[in-house]
Amino acid sequence: MYAKCTRVEDSCRVFNLLSQRDAISWNSIIAGCAQNGLFNEGLRFFRHMLRAKIKPRHVSFSSIMPACAHLTTLLLGMQLHGYIIRGGFDDNMFIASSLVDMYAKCGNIRIARWIFDEMELHDMVSWTAIIMGYALHGHAHDAISLFEQMEKEGDFGIAPGLEHYAAVADLLGRAGRLEEAYKFISNMHIGPTGSVWSTLLAACRVRKNIELAEKVADKIFRVDPENIGAYILLSNIYSAARRWKDAANLRISMRNKGMKKKPACSWIEVKNKAHAFVAGDKSHPYYDRINEALEALLEQMERDGYVPDTKEVLHDVEDEHKKYLLHSHSERLAIAFGIISTPAGTTIRVTKNSRVCTDCHTAIKFISKIVGREIIVRDNSRFHHFKDGRCSCGDYW
Numbered sequence: 001m002y003a004k005c006t007r008v009e010d011s012c013r014v015f016n017l018l019s020q021r022d023a024i025s026w027n028s029i030i031a032g033c034a035q036n037g038l039f040n041e042g043l044r045f046f047r048h049m050l051r052a053k054i055k056p057r058h059v060s061f062s063s064i065m066p067a068c069a070h071l072t073t074l075l076l077g078m079q080l081h082g083y084i085i086r087g088g089f090d091d092n093m094f095i096a097s098s099l100v101d102m103y104a105k106c107g108n109i110r111i112a113r114w115i116f117d118e119m120e121l122h123d124m125v126s127w128t129a130i131i132m133g134y135a136l137h138g139h140a141h142d143a144i145s146l147f148e149q150m151e152k153e154g155d156f157g158i159a160p161g162l163e164h165y166a167a168v169a170d171l172l173g174r175a176g177r178l179e180e181a182y183k184f185i186s187n188m189h190i191g192p193t194g195s196v197w198s199t200l201l202a203a204c205r206v207r208k209n210i211e212l213a214e215k216v217a218d219k220i221f222r223v224d225p226e227n228i229g230a231y232i233l234l235s236n237i238y239s240a241a242r243r244w245k246d247a248a249n250l251r252i253s254m255r256n257k258g259m260k261k262k263p264a265c266s267w268i269e270v271k272n273k274a275h276a277f278v279a280g281d282k283s284h285p286y287y288d289r290i291n292e293a294l295e296a297l298l299e300q301m302e303r304d305g306y307v308p309d310t311k312e313v314l315h316d317v318e319d320e321h322k323k324y325l326l327h328s329h330s331e332r333l334a335i336a337f338g339i340i341s342t343p344a345g346t347t348i349r350v351t352k353n354s355r356v357c358t359d360c361h362t363a364i365k366f367i368s369k370i371v372g373r374e375i376i377v378r379d380n381s382r383f384h385h386f387k388d389g390r391c392s393c394g395d396y397w
Contacts, residue, residue: 003035004035008036011032012029015028021052023054023055023057026060027060029045030042030063031063035063039070042067043073058092061080061089061095062098065077065095065098065099065102066098066102070105072107073106074103074107074108074349091120099115100115100133104132104134104136107349107378109133112130116129116130123155124155127155131143131147136383138382138391138394139392165185165188165192166195168184170199172184178207178209179212182212191223192219193223195224197220197230198229198230198233200216205233208237210241213237228261231254234250262353263278264354265277265330265352266350266351266352266353268348268350270341271341277334278330280325290340291336293339294332304366308359309326309358326359331350331360331377332364334350335367347374347376349378351377353380354379355379361391361397364384366389368388374387381397
């Protein structure tokens with residue numbers, strides 16, 4: 001009851017007072033944490049449950065797999081998949097759908113599709129998981145093909161929700177039909193949320209439509225005044241247009257409201273250990289080798305035609321300093337570490353907590369071709385599969 005009322009602390013307090021804990025109480029606290037976004041806590045309780053010799057039930061995995069998906073812990077997800085197979089739970093449709101979602105969100109769409117194809121029955125959850133998975137990875141043709149297959153099998157006729165409106169708004173934005181997208185969102189039969197408007201704000205950034213971006217941002221700030229992502233995106237739009245004063249005023253407004261941007265951070269898992277990097281980070285014990293690798297890559301990239309896009313540096317500083325700031329972005333440090341720490345040909349998987357900038361996107365395309373590796377970067381909106389100098393997103397994200 002406390003968990004469903006979003007009072008997880010009280011839920012944990014009651015759980016800790018229990019003299020005896022059975023499978024139901026363990027699963028309740030795990031589900032409560034996962035449903036309220038406390039994914040690390042949910043995983044911690046799951047591990048404690050296993051140590052207490054409580055056998056997981058079907059609902060245990062349905063609750064914990066979304067935590068793996070959110071935290072992109074592929075290794076842990078694979079370990080849980082093994083436990084599911086050994087326990088004979090793999091024929092459960094709800095668990096299978098959770099596995100499809102987990103593998104897709106952890107960067108392995110091929111295994112997600114294999115699990116989907118092995119399912120005897122598909123419901124709306126499993127269809128949505130695989131279609132959204134392909135969309136997340138930039139495989140538009142596969143997503144459309146599966147959607148058409150779903151229609152043929154009769155699994156449709158659902159009432160449109162916010163996620164559907166956001167998808168259509170995103171589609172119109174990608175096609176450059178920004179005014180049409182604005183009217184579409186304005187005329188929704190349910191009140192648009194900040195997240196729906198944000199899809200259009202992102203399109204305004206790509207299309208460099210500052211006037212519409214300001215209108216859309218105003219809509220977001222009215223319905224979701226704490227939406228820090230919208231403030232940052234509008235600030236970036238101003239900075240890219242060299243409207244430094246407007247960008248500065250927006251940052252001052254954020255500070256006055258107590259809003260603080262999280263530092264951009266990237267993670268890579270090497271030999272079962274996670275390594276985190278922030279922009280300009282020199283604290284890693286391999287920093288000198290990482291910097292040497294980046295310098296060597298930059299030389300080769302420039303010979304191949306790479307030109308730094310200094311418009312992506314959102315500070316009014318000299319161009320030479322802008323190049324240095326781009327060169328030390330967190331995802332580049334993580335990728336360089338992956339290159340020097342793994343055998344040639346190994347796929348490099350990096351997770352970033354914010355959007356990959358345009359210049360890094362271009363740079364990683366060059367790097368993937370130079371080192372002959374697939375580089376998978378998950379940012380806060382989608383997966384980017386870089387291979388042979390190309391990206392799965394088609395350079396729109």
